[in-house]
Amino acid sequence: MALTKARIVEALFVQNIFTKTQSARIVNIRFELIRQSLENGEDVFICGFGRFAVKEKQAHIGRNPKTGKAMKPIIHKNYNIAPRMLEAMESSNKREGNRQTGITEFWKE
DSSP states (O other): OOOOHHHHHHHHHHTTSSOHHHHHHHHHHHHHHHHHHHHTTOOEEETTTEEEEEEEEEEEEEEOTTTOOEEEEEEEEEEEEOHHHHHHHHHHHHHHTOOOOOHHHHTOO
């Protein structure tokens, strides 16, 4: 089962520290701060968890595979996750018997 925002909110609520509304607000604020930092080109480091970074790649001329025509320059942004987190994801997938270890699969929900 995937870790969702709802499960994080529920985990905070079960601790009897915050109400569900407060828990949801805390989780949303944290994710919003991470999103804003990445949009501003800043790295995000969460001690004991990992580092998130956005790297821009140089623009290059794309090519339509069907027609072979050149397309306008494309600028790529890569979202990087620190290796420590990737190792944890891969070991988790091996325990669960999953063959897919892609980052996109981890962040789907």
